[in-house]
Every structure is written in C-alpha cells, then in structure tokens.
Amino acid sequence: MAVASLCKSFCSKLQFTSRVSSCIRLRDSSLKTEQLHSQRSTLQVCHIWAGPTYTSSKVLEHTSTQDNKPKHPPNVFIMYLQKVQEQIMKDHPNASRKEVIAIASKKWKDVDPEEKSHLAMQRKDLFEKYKDDMKSYVDNMTPEEMKLEDRRKQQKLAKKLKTARRELGMPKMPASAFCCYMADQYPQHAREDAVTRVFKKLRDQWNNLSESEQEKYKKQSAQRSEAYKEEIVRWEKEMMEMGRFDVIRKSTLLRLAMGNKSKKNQKEVEEL
DNA sequence: AACCGACTTAGTGGGGAGTT
DNA sequence: AACTCCCCACTAAGTCGGTT
Numbered sequence: 001m002a003v004a005s006l007c008k009s010f011c012s013k014l015q016f017t018s019r020v021s022s023c024i025r026l027r028d029s030s031l032k033t034e035q036l037h038s039q040r041s042t043l044q045v046c047h048i049w050a051g052p053t054y055t056s057s058k059v060l061e062h063t064s065t066q067d068n069k070p071k072h073p074p075n076v077f078i079m080y081l082q083k084v085q086e087q088i089m090k091d092h093p094n095a096s097r098k099e100v101i102a103i104a105s106k107k108w109k110d111v112d113p114e115e116k117s118h119l120a121m122q123r124k125d126l127f128e129k130y131k132d133d134m135k136s137y138v139d140n141m142t143p144e145e146m147k148l149e150d151r152r153k154q155q156k157l158a159k160k161l162k163t164a165r166r167e168l169g170m171p172k173m174p175a176s177a178f179c180c181y182m183a184d185q186y187p188q189h190a191r192e193d194a195v196t197r198v199f200k201k202l203r204d205q206w207n208n209l210s211e212s213e214q215e216k217y218k219k220q221s222a223q224r225s226e227a228y229k230e231e232i233v234r235w236e237k238e239m240m241e242m243g244r245f246d247v248i249r250k251s252t253l254l255r256l257a258m259g260n261k262s263k264k265n266q267k268e269v270e271e272l
Numbered sequence: 273a274a275c276c277g278a279c280t281t282a283g284t285g286g287g288g289a290g291t292t
Numbered sequence: 293a294a295c296t297c298c299c300c301a302c303t304a305a306g307t308c309g310g311t312t
Contacts (some may be wrong), residue, residue: 046294071279072279072280072308074279075281076307077305077308078281078305079280081281081304081305082282097303098283098284098302098304102303102304104304104305105305116289123306127307131281145296175293178292180293182294203292252293
C-alpha cells in the first residue's frame with residue numbers, strides 16, 4: 001500500500017503522456033518502496049500508473065490475486081548486478097540496459113574472490129530458505145493454488161507449442177468474410193476517426209450490406225479457407241516426415257489413428 | 273559426468289492477444 | 293486487418309534439476 005500511495009501522490013502532481021512497458025514488475029511486487037524513492041524508479045512507476053489502463057484499482061486487483069509461490073533466488077552474478085547497477089547507471093546515465101549489464105559483467109571478472117564467496121554464501125542461505133518455503137508451499141497448496149499451478153503448466157505448454165508451430169511455418173488460419181471486408185475497407189477509413197469508432201462504423205456497414213454485397217467477401221474468405229486446407233495438409237505431411245507429431249493438430253492425429261482402425265494407436269494419440 | 277533447459281534481475285523493443 | 297496495450301524475449305552469468 002505504501003507503493004500505491006506513493007505513486008498516486010506523484011501521479012497527481014505530474015502529467016505523463018508516455019508509459020513504461022515493464023509494468024509487470026509492479027505486479028510481482030519486486031519494486032521495493034526504497035527503490036521507488038529513487039527518482040528513476042518513481043518516474044517509471046508514475047508512467048505506469050498514469051497510463052490509461054493501469055488504474056490503481058487494476059493494480060490492486062493484480063496484487064490481491066498474487067499467489068504465495070516462493071520465487072527462485074537469483075544467482076550470484078544477478079545479486080552482484082543488483083548491488084552495482086545503481087552506481088553504473090549513475091556513472092553512465094545514457095547506458096542501455098544491455099550496456100549496464102555488459103559493464104557489470106566486465107566488473108564481475110575483476111571482483112575480489114572474497115566478495116564472490118561472500119555473495120555465494122548469501123546465495124546459499126537464500127536457496128536453503130527457498131527450498132524450505134517451497135516445501136511448505138507444496139505441502140499446503142490450496143485448491144486455488146493447485147488450479148493456478150495447472151493453468152501455469154498448461155499455458156507454458158501451449159506457448160511452447162505455439163512458438164514451435166510458428167517457427168515451423170504453420171499456415172495461418174484463414175480470415176473470415178468480415179475480416180476480408182475490414183481489410184478491404186479499413187485503409188479508406190483509418191484516418192477518419194478513432195480506431196474503435198471506425199471499427200463500429202465498419203461493423204454497422206457490414207451488417208447493413210446486402211446479401212449480394214456480402215457475397216463478394218464470403219467468396220474471398222471461402223477461397224482463403226480452401227487454400228488453407230491445402231496448405232495445412234501439406235504442412236502437416238511435412239511435419240510427419242520430420243517426425244514432428246507434437247506440432248500437428250490433435251484432430252488430424254485422431255483422424256489418422258481412426259483411419260488406421262487401430263485402437264491402440266488411437267489411445268496413444270489421445271494420450272498426446 | 274556432461275549436457276540442456278529453465279530460472280533469477282530490470283529495461284526495452286517487438287510480438288501477439290484482445291478489440292471491433 | 294489495424295490498432296492499443298499487455299506480455300514476453302532478450303541480454304548478461306551462474307545454478308539447479310532432469311535427462312542422456
């Protein structure tokens with residue numbers, strides 16, 4: 001709450017138009033109050049709070065839904081980085097994050113072995129505490145936390161799958177008739193009004209189009225859909241040849257398994 | 273044992289989800 | 293599809309835990 005009130009008071013005094021994207025940090029509560037007192041952090045947080053979507057209630061909502069999962073402690077270099085970065089930023093006010101890390105990395109090589117071992121000891125303690133905290137977290141997980149953990153795992157898998165598919169060039173889903181209409185019309189109206197209003201206008205226009213006028217876009221969409229079907233079959237065949245069954249759609253795998261009429265095979269596929 | 277992936281920090285640019 | 297804004301990869305070095 002100290003963070004909230006501090007930011008609110010600054011936001012009321014200052015008018016910011018731009019925003020800082022790293023608002024996630026706030027939700028992680030990793031920005032300490034002391035850090036906020038430094039001008040740099042305060043300004044950054046005020047950027048976040050001054051933004052149109054991150055109102056105080058939203059941030060509070062995020063923090064209140066935080067689970068209690070212990071965080072993995074940083075390694076010794078990260079601990080060192082945290083220690084020296086403020087000074088580096090003071091000495092090199094225009095340095096990018098990458099440059100700050102590079103400077104710290106260079107300094108790290110010359111750090112006194114005694115200091116390194118001191119940090120290592122600190123780190124060891126933190127890790128022991130982390131293990132204890134983690135154990136009691138796992139032992140005392142609430143049904144909500146279990147659900148959250150499951151969701152995390154699923155999200156992670158989904159993300160991995162998505163990235164793999166993208167990297168392997170999976171064809172994109174075809175655009176709907178409405179999307180085809182938007183693609184056709186939007187450029188002509190883009191500068192007329194705010195985006196949401198243009199979209200509303202085009203939505204209304206779309207709804208008022210006659211059957212025959214809509215037909216043109218339905219045809220376009222159908223063509224794309226046909227092309228997609230061919231592309232995806234080709235792509236999935238290619239993936240099978242590469243042995244990448246993990247990226248192929250479940251429906252295709254199921255169909256193949258059914259085609260083989262092998263119940264064992266189908267079971268295996270379903271288990272994927 | 274050796275290797276690999278995931279994770280730790282913060283700022284930032286870019287990707288992508290959500291919106292119509 | 294275009295746009296906004298949220299979210300994530302990237303960057304550094306080191307470490308853990310799982311797999312080969």
